[in-house]
Amino acid sequence: MDQILNLLASTSGISVTTLILSTLAYSSPLILCALGGLFSERSGVINIGLEGKMLAAACATAFVGAASQNAVVGLSAGIGIAIVLSLLHWILTQVYQIDHIISGMGINALALGGTSLVSKTFVELGGKDAAIFPREIYYLAAWVAAAGIWYLFRSTRPGLRIFAVGNDPDKSRQMGLKPLRIRLQSLLMTGVLTGLAGALIATNAGRFSDEMTSGRGYIALAALILGGWKPWPTLLAALAFGFFGSLQLILQGRDLGGLAVPGEFWQALPYLITLIALAGMLGKNRAPAGLGQP
């Protein structure tokens, strides 16, 4: 790693500060989104709809932020729409008992269609700059969230309840817990965190563009799996993905002597590593035992 950094500094004049800043910008939405997924999956609800929630939140933050010229209103709209989609996932999977995968894919489709509809309809508004919060607040929120979740699951009653419901819904039901209610609370948190993640993506770009999350919800899912559904390892995985992502952006179009690795390789790297982890080559899979159960 030192060699790469030295090489970078010597051949292209990229400072370590630039790399750190770009890593923060790239990884923070991943961290927030993955931690959002952690709440959902720890309570036993499979969530492949992270991408859709993030996309919808980015869209709402940008458009409402531009219309109101008020950062608080914009962010609230972003978080609000992510919560609405998260609650829809709760209703569909818990009340209607639809398969979690179908519900997640359906929500992704709704978000994809809805956001593209909005951006094509309100073209003028989309060109305006939205009122936004400084992105450092989001970076901070990502790390605070990780610490908070770590504490929550380690030593508080609500955290242990989520944990129990996700591991064995039947037994926890017999112990007097209410999986439905606990999952509702968990999915609320998923909405808040994915909403923040989407808002940050809109903030980083300045405005909304179609499919701007470009699969980062799935990278966040990959980080969650690689992190074994635990907050700090998940954060580390997301940070590593962010590092490689920003490295790829910086390396694009630069000649680095012998280092002719195609950009597509860096982009595919998070998925490749996760695939290898799933194949059991990086230790055993440690998914919550009750994932997807009613």
Add this chain to the structure above:
Amino acid sequence: MKLLGWRQILLALAGFGLIVAALLIAGAVPAEAIQTVVERALTRPAGWRNIIKEATPLLLLGCSVFIALKVGLFNIGADGQFVIGAVCSAVVALNVPAPINIPLAILAGIVGGCLWAYPVGLIKAYRGGHEVITTIMLNNIAGFLTFYLVSGALKDPNSQQPSTAYISDLSKLPNIIESGPLRINIAIIIAFFVVIATWFFLKKTTVGYEIAATGENPNVAKFSGINVNRIMIRTMTASGGIAGLAGALQVLAYEHRFYGNFSPGYGFDALGVALLAGGNPLGILASGTLFATIAESTNVLSRTGVPKGLSFILLGVLVIVFAAFRYRKEANRGSDS
């Protein structure tokens, strides 16, 4: 228990409301939109041609997802297997002399799809890794891999876009009917027979029965002497093969080349087609045609200024509402016995 609960009706109404709201936001009058669709997509030979073209991959990918679903696996990866099958097929079609390259290109597509799905079954059977996660990863890897190939090694030097050269006329799958704007390619016939073969295979053969038994309850299947792991791996591989075939036909019959971002998101459509087919593979014929008609309808609407995002909303609502109804039917069946 009644078949239709108030909850299901409420969901259907909410879905309908969402679609109408989407139409209104897009600035379209629902009645006019319906008229446009009927006039330009449903009653014109050019519209039929597009629907048939769109239905070909949907029927095949629907079969692919359906078979996997029967054994209890969600093949979200049909998209990746489709793309890999397409690129394999294009390479063979471009590099092997004309008469014999068509069957070889089809075979290459099938093999490519199989190979891309094989690890999914393997990881599921022996490592317990969820197939949805594995296939999501493989879809993205397939996208980047093929984009890399097609903007580098396989790129047509004369093209500005990341795309291969066009295959020669002799390498194309022929149209069986060409009258005016109406064209029917032999690919749709192949897709039709694959649906029939899937039905026969699942309903009339021993392996088909073993697949269904494994999907219903793997533990019971194991005790009755079925090698559950082997069935899972082979079914997943077959599922990938059909998706690869879809990719091959897309290249040989319609696109005549391979290019970056080849799939317009067929993975989700395929899941919808398979789910809406219900319990019978022959239902794929209906659901595949329905999805193709929706795709063509929103295409036509987009030319009158209604954004294409509408189609995703339409399909999302359709899949969610149908899943809510279907689950309920199964719950009733369970309480009767």
